[in-house]
Amino acid sequence: MTSMTIDRSHDLSQPLDRLSADERMKDASDFLRGTIATGLLDRITGAVPSADDVKLMKFHGIYQQDDRDVRDERRRQKLEPAYQFMIRVRLPGGVCTAAQWLKLDELARAHGGQTLRITTRQTFQFHWVLKDSLRPIIQGLHETLLDTVAACGDDSRGVMCTVDPQSSRFHAEVAAMAKRVSDHVIPKTRAYHEIWYGDERVASSEPEEPFYGRTYMPRKFKIGFALPPSNDIDVYAQDLGFIAIEGPDGLAGFNVAIGGGMGRTDQAPHTYPRLASVIGYVPADRVIACADAVMTVQRDYGDRKDRQRARFKYTIDDKGLDWIKGAIERVMGEPFEEARPFLFTSNGDSFGWNETPDGRLHRTVYVQNGRLDLKLLDAFRDIARVHRGTFRMTPNQNVIVAGVKAEDRAAIDALLAEHGLEEESASPLRRNAIACVALPTCGLAMAESERYLPDLLGRIEEMMDRHGLSGEPITVRMSGCPNGCSRPYIAEIGFTGRAPGKYNLYLGGGFHGERLNRMVRENVGEAAMLEVLDDALGRYAREREPGEPFGDFTIRAGIVREVTEGRYFND
Numbered sequence: 001m002t003s004m005t006i007d008r009s010h011d012l013s014q015p016l017d018r019l020s021a022d023e024r025m026k027d028a029s030d031f032l033r034g035t036i037a038t039g040l041l042d043r044i045t046g047a048v049p050s051a052d053d054v055k056l057m058k059f060h061g062i063y064q065q066d067d068r069d070v071r072d073e074r075r076r077q078k079l080e081p082a083y084q085f086m087i088r089v090r091l092p093g094g095v096c097t098a099a100q101w102l103k104l105d106e107l108a109r110a111h112g113g114q115t116l117r118i119t120t121r122q123t124f125q126f127h128w129v130l131k132d133s134l135r136p137i138i139q140g141l142h143e144t145l146l147d148t149v150a151a152c153g154d155d156s157r158g159v160m161c162t163v164d165p166q167s168s169r170f171h172a173e174v175a176a177m178a179k180r181v182s183d184h185v186i187p188k189t190r191a192y193h194e195i196w197y198g199d200e201r202v203a204s205s206e207p208e209e210p211f212y213g214r215t216y217m218p219r220k221f222k223i224g225f226a227l228p229p230s231n232d233i234d235v236y237a238q239d240l241g242f243i244a245i246e247g248p249d250g251l252a253g254f255n256v257a258i259g260g261g262m263g264r265t266d267q268a269p270h271t272y273p274r275l276a277s278v279i280g281y282v283p284a285d286r287v288i289a290c291a292d293a294v295m296t297v298q299r300d301y302g303d304r305k306d307r308q309r310a311r312f313k314y315t316i317d318d319k320g321l322d323w324i325k326g327a328i329e330r331v332m333g334e335p336f337e338e339a340r341p342f343l344f345t346s347n348g349d350s351f352g353w354n355e356t357p358d359g360r361l362h363r364t365v366y367v368q369n370g371r372l373d374l375k376l377l378d379a380f381r382d383i384a385r386v387h388r389g390t391f392r393m394t395p396n397q398n399v400i401v402a403g404v405k406a407e408d409r410a411a412i413d414a415l416l417a418e419h420g421l422e423e424e425s426a427s428p429l430r431r432n433a434i435a436c437v438a439l440p441t442c443g444l445a446m447a448e449s450e451r452y453l454p455d456l457l458g459r460i461e462e463m464m465d466r467h468g469l470s471g472e473p474i475t476v477r478m479s480g481c482p483n484g485c486s487r488p489y490i491a492e493i494g495f496t497g498r499a500p501g502k503y504n505l506y507l508g509g510g511f512h513g514e515r516l517n518r519m520v521r522e523n524v525g526e527a528a529m530l531e532v533l534d535d536a537l538g539r540y541a542r543e544r545e546p547g548e549p550f551g552d553f554t555i556r557a558g559i560v561r562e563v564t565e566g567r568y569f570n571d
Contacts, residue, residue: 280336
């Protein structure tokens with residue numbers, strides 16, 4: 001297939017009037033400025049008045065939301081919705097310093113409803129933020145060199161990196177690479193500094209967005225770095241995944257995987273999750289060039305007419321993997337090398353204390369669904385005041401107190417004990433479970449997730465105990481809608497919300513994120529979901545082979561058909 005035969009009727013080559021309204025909105029935004037600064041001054045409403053500004057603020061890491069628990073009541077009282085905002089921090093690789101943690105804690109207590117949330121992409125979200133608190137939070141973050149640039153929007157989102165501390169030196173090399181890539185791929189517009197820091201606009205003859213141009217990417221673009229044997233970041237769920245390959249002297253390079261993505265739309269069979277395809281290997285010094293080339297191909301050929309089909313995974317399936325690989329190689333200026341051998345064994349976290357070869361200690365602390373309530377904020381604030389290492393947010397929404405010197409362990413242990421966190425009492429099922437925020441704040445949620453999953457897990461735990469399966473690590477993911485922020489389509493047991501109390505149930509994902517699952521029940525309540533799980537878990541207890549993960553068993557036993565490619569997900 002040549003470039004002459006590629007269908008370009010939906011991409012950047014077309015006039016704006018043939019593309020989606022969002023493309024025209026971005027083009028007219030003056031490089032993400034819009035009228036945001038003016039809208040922030042409007043005291044008549046708790047919202048940003050312009051619908052276009054609401055979309056543009058996502059590029060600045062901010063979502064406008066409202067409290068859906070009181071939406072109906074406020075409507076009856078003829079009041080506007082209880083508007084508030086979610087702010088997402090850019091935190092490459094999930095690493096933050098003790099000083100940064102203390103600032104995040106301070107801002108959450110003052111402006112974020114005395115809560116923080118660790119996301120499934122290793123960063124923090126402030127919730128319940130009122131409009132007048134937006135600038136204080138963003139300026140406060142700036143004091144400790146944190147920002148919210150490109151945490152949302154049609155750009156390269158926060159870059160993930162494995163945090164499993166099995167090798168401190170190796171992790172440090174890859175984490176530094178993740179930070180370099182994150183700093184490289186974010187938008188260069190000065191709009192963020194002008195709106196949030198109060199900088200003056202400076203005239204320049206240089207292009208404001210040398211890579212993104214006036215219309216940025218077709219949709220969000222996600223990058224992640226994985227360090228085998230841990231696939232904690234779910235590298236196959238990334239638009240661009242780098243799988244670290246170790247050489248005799250440390251980091252040698254990366255296998256490159258492209259085209260992962262979880263989002264889909266119910267009742268739209270042309271949308272589906274997809275696992276990334278490994279297309280080759282690049283040495284470490286070519287990572288930036290590779291990222292540029294991959295993003296260039298998606299920028300130029302991605303669908304800008306149908307936003308449901310705008311992610312990189314659809315560009316690949318529409319154009320063909322071989323053609324896309326060739327296009328990336330042409331932009332990069334050299335071919336990929338053959339992919340190197342690697343092995344993943346888990347996508348979970350290692351709890352308790354771990355020691356790395358450099359003698360440093362790392363303590364993983366379980367945080368249910370990533371929600372840092374006041375009790376946990378108090379605990380981690382006390383730790384941050386004495387901790388001389390860093391904190392690492394895990395993709396499973398937990399916290400690692402990392403880089404602890406041997407002589408400091410007793411002090412950390414004492415603080416954990418003081419706050420009732422000395423023992424990891426959560427079952428392996430809970431430790432491997434992820435939930436998105438969903439209700440009451442997320443505007444896309446159709447059903448509960450964060451507030452419901454802990455109770456549902458309790459009922460599944462009872463079932464597992466009855467079948468003699470307590471202690472088995474089975475991955476469970478729940479999302480309040482089909483967009484899949486908790487990566488439910490690669491879980492051994494996945495739930496996605498359809499309506500209040502109703503979910504799609506999926507079985508058969510890979511234990512370390514290497515295989516998609518398949519829907520076994522559509523739009524059902526708890527009783528029907530538990531009935532299916534009771535039968536499947538009972539058979540697993542009786543018929544499994546030694547060491548066989550639950551997801552593998554459901555396929556071998558014929559409970560669910562294996563999904564071999566994303567485009568067959570809805571078959």
